[in-house]
Amino acid sequence: MSNTNLPALKLLLVAAIAIFSGCASVQAPSGYLPGASETQWDVYGGWITVAYSDSGTINTADGEFIGFQDSVVYVLTKSEPVSIRCEDVRSASFDIYSKKTWLFAGWTLLGSVSVLSHGYYAVLSLPLWLLTGIPSTISESLDGRYAENTPTIYWWQSISKFSRFPQGIPKQVDLRELKLKRFSL
Amino acid sequence: MNYFTLSKKSSIAYLLVSLLLVGGCASNRVNRQTYRPAEARKVDKASQFLKVHMSNGYVYVLNSWEIDDTAGVKGDGKLFDYNRDLVKEGSFQIPFRDVSLFETNEVNPPPQIVAMSLVTGVSVALTLYCIANPKACFGSCPTFYVWDGKRMQVQAEGFSASIAPALEERDIDALYLARPTNRDLEMWVTNEALETHVIRYAALLLARRTENGRVFVTPSGEFYQTDSISGPATATAEEGDCLGKLSAVDGNEYFSTADSANLASTEEIQLRFDRVPGGNLGLVLGYRQTLLTTFLFYQELAYMGNSVGYWIAGLQQDKLGFAKAVKSQLWGALGAVEVLVQDKDGRWIKEGEVSEVGPIATNVEMIPLNIALPESAKIKLRLTRGLWRLDYAALARITARVEPERILPKSVVRGDSIVDNKAKEEMSGIAGPLVTLPGDKYSVIYRLPEDYRNYELFLDTKGYYLEWMRKEWADEENAGMALMMFSNPGKYLRILAPEFKKIEPQIERSFWSSKYVEH
Numbered sequence: 223m224s225n226t227n228l229p230a231l232k233l234l235l236v237a238a239i240a241i242f243s244g245c246a247s248v249q250a251p252s253g254y255l256p257g258a259s260e261t262q263w264d265v266y267g268g269w270i271t272v273a274y275s276d277s278g279t280i281n282t283a284d285g286e287f288i289g290f291q292d293s294v295v296y297v298l299t300k301s302e303p304v305s306i307r308c309e310d311v312r313s314a315s316f317d318i319y320s321k322k323t324w325l326f327a328g329w330t331l332l333g334s335v336s337v338l339s340h341g342y343y344a345v346l347s348l349p350l351w352l353l354t355g356i357p358s359t360i361s362e363s364l365d366g367r368y369a370e371n372t373p374t375i376y377w378w379q380s381i382s383k384f385s386r387f388p389q390g391i392p393k394q395v396d397l398r399e400l401k402l403k404r405f406s407l
Numbered sequence: 408m409n410y411f412t413l414s415k416k417s418s419i420a421y422l423l424v425s426l427l428l429v430g431g432c433a434s435n436r437v438n439r440q441t442y443r444p445a446e447a448r449k450v451d452k453a454s455q456f457l458k459v460h461m462s463n464g465y466v467y468v469l470n471s472w473e474i475d476d477t478a479g480v481k482g483d484g485k486l487f488d489y490n491r492d493l494v495k496e497g498s499f500q501i502p503f504r505d506v507s508l509f510e511t512n513e514v515n516p517p518p519q520i521v522a523m524s525l526v527t528g529v530s531v532a533l534t535l536y537c538i539a540n541p542k543a544c545f546g547s548c549p550t551f552y553v554w555d556g557k558r559m560q561v562q563a564e565g566f567s568a569s570i571a572p573a574l575e576e577r578d579i580d581a582l583y584l585a586r587p588t589n590r591d592l593e594m595w596v597t598n599e600a601l602e603t604h605v606i607r608y609a610a611l612l613l614a615r616r617t618e619n620g621r622v623f624v625t626p627s628g629e630f631y632q633t634d635s636i637s638g639p640a641t642a643t644a645e646e647g648d649c650l651g652k653l654s655a656v657d658g659n660e661y662f663s664t665a666d667s668a669n670l671a672s673t674e675e676i677q678l679r680f681d682r683v684p685g686g687n688l689g690l691v692l693g694y695r696q697t698l699l700t701t702f703l704f705y706q707e708l709a710y711m712g713n714s715v716g717y718w719i720a721g722l723q724q725d726k727l728g729f730a731k732a733v734k735s736q737l738w739g740a741l742g743a744v745e746v747l748v749q750d751k752d753g754r755w756i757k758e759g760e761v762s763e764v765g766p767i768a769t770n771v772e773m774i775p776l777n778i779a780l781p782e783s784a785k786i787k788l789r790l791t792r793g794l795w796r797l798d799y800a801a802l803a804r805i806t807a808r809v810e811p812e813r814i815l816p817k818s819v820v821r822g823d824s825i826v827d828n829k830a831k832e833e834m835s836g837i838a839g840p841l842v843t844l845p846g847d848k849y850s851v852i853y854r855l856p857e858d859y860r861n862y863e864l865f866l867d868t869k870g871y872y873l874e875w876m877r878k879e880w881a882d883e884e885n886a887g888m889a890l891m892m893f894s895n896p897g898k899y900l901r902i903l904a905p906e907f908k909k910i911e912p913q914i915e916r917s918f919w920s921s922k923y924v925e926h
Binding site for chain 1: 437439441454455458461462463464466468487489490491507508510514517519522523525526527530531533534
């Protein structure tokens with residue numbers, strides 16, 4: 223390979239690292255979250271990860287966001303429902319739908335590779351791809367995601383519409399009977 | 408290096424399709440709204456789906472629906488219990504009293520889709536452009552850069568006609584715009600194209616000049632001191648006045664477009680000089696070629712196709728007289744810039760010609776005139792249409808013939824920092840040759856005399872280069888046409904005229920924009 227291509231390839235490598243390092247990772251199990259369009263008819267809550275204080279230790283609960291009511295957060299984990307007082311929450315992150323970050327990353331990388339056919343025009347087209355592609359990929363990874371340290375009640379109220387029971391936990395519902403969404407990997 | 412195992416065209420096609428498909432798969436942004444039953448009127452009726460959350464935890468998902476202010480919600484869809492098991496599917500009438508919340512979701516394409524689509528469009532268009540004009544992209548020759556007072560400027564291209572070992576030759580180029588700032592003259596030797604350059608030597612020639620004069624080299628390699636250099640009073644091409652374009656070596660050039668029926672068609676430029684000085688005179692011309700020869704060269708390689716190795720080997724063996732045919736017949740058919748002087752009887756007498764091959768650097772050469780010129784003299788330039796770019800024309804009085812001093816490299820640095828003594832010996836002609844590949848760059852230092860400002864600088868190079876075959880060219884393999892360039896170049900130039908005319912308007916821009924590497 224000619225050494226002239228090395229700077230371009232290095233730039234591509236740096237771009238790839240930048241793309242993926244700037245992206246938020248989704249903690250929901252693969253296959254759980256619906257696509258963005260599917261949220262129109264999906265009847266489950268989004269996937270939430272909550273770090274909370276419990277008797278002096280920090281625990282984590284991750285599962286379906288069931289609801290928020292009376293300053294209590296309800297999470298249906300894979301093993302059991304968990305209720306967490308709002309003031310005990312240290313941090314929370316929440317995804318509504320599955321992102322297609324890899325598509326944007328792939329789109330950017332394919333586009334960046336395509337400039338090899340541009341000759342000297344690549345001096346313009348490669349930065350154009352990177353300057354557009356990297357922010358777009360990062361933006362896509364953050365889309366539909368809420369994350370907060372020591373979230374307030376208002377924050378919980380604002381995202382409760384993405385829970386299974388946005389109206390609050392129904393009186394008739396026994397949380398112990400709730401089943402997690404069946405999903406395939 | 409091959410970046411793809413598929414052919415380049417196929418690879419690029421797959422790449423373009425992939426880009427478009429990836430773009431089409433990008434996700435959407437969700438705007439979720441919830442409404443209390445009392446706000447039922449505000450529910451977004453454009454929403455395709457309506458979720459109705461019930462006070463018992465059940466939820467309806469309706470895909471066609473309407474809200475009646477008094478009766479409630481009617482619609483078709485599904486009902487799920489609080490565990491989200493399907494309870495019923497069909498038509499529903501839902502009274503407000505049992506409803507806790509209405510939910511709609513507006514799904515929009517994210518804004519980054521628009522930006523990425525725009526970039527994709529530009530990028531695809533650029534790729535298609537370069538595919539459609541493969542002979543307009545990726546071209547160059549051995550190039551030499553020297554400081555011109557403002558920047559490192561390409562001032563010479565070495566042995567541009569030496570496209571095979573059999574055509575190896577010496578080349579002397581005036582570094583007319585060189586402006587050394589101290590005794591150590593730096594010159595960059597670069598390979599900016601998909602070519603292999605074989606350089607036997609690259610020496611500097613120094614010819615002492617007088618205070619107000621300059622030294623020019625003739626096409627046969629003789630050096631003359633001159634003084635009293637003056638431009639023409641008028642310069643007229645077929646299209647009209649071109650005096651302003653011939654007044655200085657400044658890149659403001661005169662050139663015409665090629666003939667659409669015959670690439671060997673000629674044109675004439677009339678020069679008139681007033682107050683011509685006495686003594687021996689020479690006509691100085693600053694010129695270079697357009698990309699017509701580049702096109703012809705690449706087209707010939709395309710006709711040679713996958714057999715290009717056999718053709719080049721044949722050229723080397725010269726069993727069929729190919730080398731001679733290239734040097735005499737092809738260049739002869741294409742034509743030079745001929746200099747004709749009107750004698751006292753009014754007849755036009757050819758005094759010489761310049762014909763250095765290459766579209767990159769401007770050559771400055773002088774044709775000594777044998778005919779004594781009157782005080783007001785007419786000189787005619789006859790040149791092939793669309794082949795030459797003229798930057799300068801002037802008459803100079805010859806004062807003496809001089810022998811230049813030859814300077815070999817003092818040091819050579821490869822890339823940005825690697826001192827390369829082997830390359831120094833190779834470039835000096837002591838060892839070698841120096842072989843360079845695309846992207847290679849050498850910084851060569853020549854030690855000038857203390858009174859370096861009193862010298863005219865020339866570059867003396869010898870070598871040849873091998874153009875790298877491009878896959879897209881091989882599609883046009885045609886042995887008959889390839890042979891025609893050697894056997895009947897006149898016909899060859901007529902046949903290719905329409906092809907060149909198709910790309911002539913944009914070939915310059917494409918060529919300069921598609922260098923393999925920029926230094």
